Amino acid sequence: MGNSTWPDVTKLLYNMQQSLKTIFPNFSNELIATIEENGSLQDFKAGTILMRTGQYIKNTVLIIKGKIKIYREGEDGGEFLMYYLQPGQACAISMICTAKSEKSQIMAKVVEDVTVMMIPLQLMDKWMMEHRSWYEFVIETYRSRFEEVLEVVDNIAFRSMDERLEFYLKRHSDACGCSEVNLSHQEIATELNTSREVVSRLLKKMEQRGLVKLNRNQIELLK
Amino acid sequence: MGNSTWPDVTKLLYNMQQSLKTIFPNFSNELIATIEENGSLQDFKAGTILMRTGQYIKNTVLIIKGKIKIYREGEDGGEFLMYYLQPGQACAISMICTAKSEKSQIMAKVVEDVTVMMIPLQLMDKWMMEHRSWYEFVIETYRSRFEEVLEVVDNIAFRSMDERLEFYLKRHSDACGCSEVNLSHQEIATELNTSREVVSRLLKKMEQRGLVKLNRNQIELLK
DNA sequence: AACCTACAGTAACATTTATCACAGAAGATT
DNA sequence: AATCTTCTGTGATAAATGTTACTGTAGGTT
Incomplete structure (x- = not known):
């Protein structure tokens, strides 16, 4: 990332704080500085498995850039899609499990190159008492992820496959912000x-x- | 409840604190005293709907005695059973929604006469900072309810109806601590x-x- | 061009689940 | 006892989903 003369580093640091503030607008300035100081910024390529079922969790993950899909794995190797994580969000499972250093109940896969902030587990817990905005963020994360899983239950408990497929496509296009779904039928079937x-x-x-137009490796949503 | 001379009331209070301590062994003594002071103890008969989908939530509910079932409601009136709440547990949804005074996403029905402790929403939040044992209880509640919902997803996403039925019966007998399920086939089908x-x-x-013996309004689990 | 591979379409069939129709059994009510 | 209601069992059939098998096509590789 460019040369390492002082002015540049300072500038990068400044930009980083600015961008954290943009992505997590509710974080206090002190919290952002603390995150800067203690978290570690990491990049992962699309396709990377960030977390596996059964793995112990050592960090809380904040999404800065890119997209992650969260799956529940079946015993037979199924990969059931639960929800997406996007910039400004955090993995609720990593927070919940972190608190007790429990095993992950889910699998997380990068679907669009990500930059994440890794927060060591002790700090995640410590900040709850020290930073009101962190506390509120964590609680809100629990709430919204819980709601999302409840919506998943709705879908599989009450809806048939055609409705679930429509929901799947809609959610995909919402997540990528475009009306083309670039996935093969097999990938969709698996999820x-x-x-x-x-x-x-x-x-x-x-x-x-008339709801879609089908091409090879691509589904265009028309409505 | 008996007469109201002073000695009796003192004794009742003492017993209440003792029993809270038994049911919530990790709560600190100060926390228990605070709960005593601020919470309100209420009884509900089996069949009561404690919380409806879409209702605003004003209290966090701690279960002292009895059993509650938590359902997700479908648009068509379906009542899909998610999990049980038992003494020593709390409704995660009521905690999560309470924090933001959101609408309930679930329905809670009393299945065995309950005594619950109602905690006003402001206190639920306030205690997080003041009582470490409350903080840990809340986090643990989030974690265990989240895991339970994930198990529900597993069941409906990966298993067929016969396996789900076996799971349902097993969970029922675990919850009631006996091997008889006193429900009609219709009630089971609905859930x-x-x-x-x-x-x-x-x-x-x-x-x-050879797994069960069927009687009218009763299923005996044999294995 | 010839070949290969991944993807998509589709028919035929199997299995699971849902629905309809009806009958009998167990309890409750009169 | 006669009646009524609720619960249970079961056959017939329909609909949804899963499986097998095969075909064609697009795109990349040799």
């Missing part, structure tokens, strides 16, 4: 825990209804 | 979001496999 043929059939029906 | 006929058929198969 919905169904088979490729079922996804192909349902997509074809959606195309006939 | 699994399936139909009565399916439950009847699957139970019959389980009986043929």
Whole structure:
């Protein structure tokens, strides 16, 4: 990242604080400075598994840039998509498990190159008492992730596969901010825990209804 | 509840503190005294709906005695069972929503006469900073309820109805501490979001496999 | 061009779950 | 006892989903 003369480093640091403030607008300035000081910034390429089921968790993960998908793994190797994590969010599981250094119940995969801030577990807990804005962020993270999982329960408990597929596509396009889903039918099937043929059939029906246009490795959402 | 001469009231108070200490062994003595002072003890009969979907939440609920079932409601009126709350536990949703005074995402029904301690929302938040043992209890509540919901996702995402039914019966008998399930097939079907006929058929198969004995309004678990 | 591989489409069939229809059994009520 | 209601069992059928097998096509590789 460029040369390392003092002015540049200072500038980078300044920019970092500015960007943290932008991504986490509710964090106090002291908290941001503390995060700067104690957290470690790391990059991961798309495809990286950030956390595996059964692994012990040593850090709380704040998303600065990029996207992560959170999966629940089945015994047979299924990878059921639960939700996305985006900049400004944090992994609730990593917070919850961190507090007791428990095993992860989920799998986290990078789907768009990410920059994350890793916070060591002792600090995560310590800051709860010291920084009101951290406390509120953690509680809000619990709340919103819990709600998201409840929505997942809704989908699989009350809805049929065609509705779940529509929801899946909509959420994908919301997450990437575009109307093209660049995934193969097989990938979608895996994340919905169904088979490729079922996804192909349902997509074809959606195309006939005028909801999508199907291309190779791409689904365009029309409505 | 008996007469109201001073000695009796003192004794009751003493007993209450003792029993709180037994049910919530990790609470500090100061915390228990604070709860005594600020919380309000209430009884509800089996069948009472303690909390409805969409309702605003004004209290955090600690279970002292009895049992509560937590449901996710479908748009069509389905009542999908998520988990049980038992003495020593608290409603995670009431904590999470309380913090922001949000709407409830779930429905809570008393299934065995309960005594609960209602904690006003401002205190729930305030105590987080003042009582370490309260803080730890709240975090542990989030963690264990989150895990429980993840297990629900597992069940509906990866398992078929016969496995889910077995799981349902096992959990029921764990909760009531006996091997008889005193529910009609219709009630079970509703909580699994399936139909009565399916439950009847699957139970019959389980009986043929020697897993249960079927009586009217009762299922005995044999293994 | 010839070949290879991953992806997509689809028919046929199996399995699971849902729905409809009806009958009988257990309890409750009169 | 006669009646009524609720619960349970079960066959027939429908609908949704899963599986197998095969085909074609797009794009990359040789």
